[in-house]
Amino acid sequence: MAGEIPDLHAQERTGTGKGAARAARRAGMVPGIVFGGDKDPLPINIPFNVLLKRLKQGRFKSTLFNLKVEGQEDVRVICRDVQRDVVKDLPTHLDLMRLRRTTKINLFIPIDFQHEDECPAIDKGGVLTTIRGEVELLVTAGDIPETLTVDLRKLENIGDTITISDITLPDGAELVIKDRDFMICNVSAPSALKSDAEEEDEAAADEVPTIEQEDDIPPADSE
Known part of the structure; x- marks a missing residue:
């Protein structure tokens, strides 16, 4: 088993849909969803600066996280998608998948x-x-x-x-x-x-003698 699995802190998001997502973004959060593991989907918010820092570190989609949400049991998750603004290329939504031990x-x-x-x-x-x-x-x-x-x-x-x-x-x-x-x-x-x-190598190459044709050697007769 791996040693230290990094924690990823999030908040449970009240309300779903575009209105709740927009409200989360205005509050400096990135909305997301946690799915899988034979449990109901859990809407969450992650602080924008925290997520952006994680993304800049690289390998975000291939890193196993220990998701911590107040009022919920800790669960191991891996990112399956990060949606970004088409102009600013900044995260606007993410999908996290719960993992079983056998996954x-x-x-x-x-x-x-x-x-x-x-x-x-x-x-x-x-x-x-x-x-x-x-x-x-x-x-x-x-x-x-x-x-x-x-x-x-x-x-x-x-x-x-x-x-x-x-x-x-x-x-x-x-x-x-x-x-x-x-x-x-x-x-x-x-x-x-x-x-x-x-x-x-260069010195050795310089020492290789070159053979020059003598002027007094007559050319070979052509047949």
């Missing part, structure tokens, strides 16, 4: 890079480059992994890489991208070493 959902799981101080390739002067800090998985709502683990001690030489096939996925979790073995991280040579190597 399958797509989530981005962060990667925990371990034992960097014991990585042989880094000890040899290499520089760790992170290609992906998270991976999208299909997981069960009741059994979400907190992180995926990468053991950097496996990188022995400069130029070595770790791809998704090198990571052991938790039981029940599946990759969303299955058609390629994409890279997670690598260890490359420092920029200074790369520059020195390029300079050596």
Whole structure:
């Protein structure tokens, strides 16, 4: 199970329909609806600034939230839609879906890079480059992994890489991208070493002698 599921605070909205939604927006709120889970839909309002901040952080539609509404039991939800103003591109309504523990959902799981101080390739002067800090998985709502683990001690030489096939996925979790073995991280040579190597290659190229045709060599007879 994942460690900390972020809270999403909302208020129960009294009244439904366009009139109640407009009133909510005038009050600095974004109206929404919570549906699913064999329960009646619950109309809610979320403070505009809170929602906008969450949206700017990214991955809003693939993040599992613990919805807290006064007078209601906490429930795990995931966003299924955010409607926006066609001109200002600001949120005007959102739909949240309740999740059962057995529900399958797509989530981005962060990667925990371990034992960097014991990585042989880094000890040899290499520089760790992170290609992906998270991976999208299909997981069960009741059994979400907190992180995926990468053991950097496996990188022995400069130029070595770790791809998704090198990571052991938790039981029940599946990759969303299955058609390629994409890279997670690598260890490359420092920029200074790369520059020195390029300079050596250029110097070697300058030393290659060129053969010029002598003026006194007669051309070959043509048949």
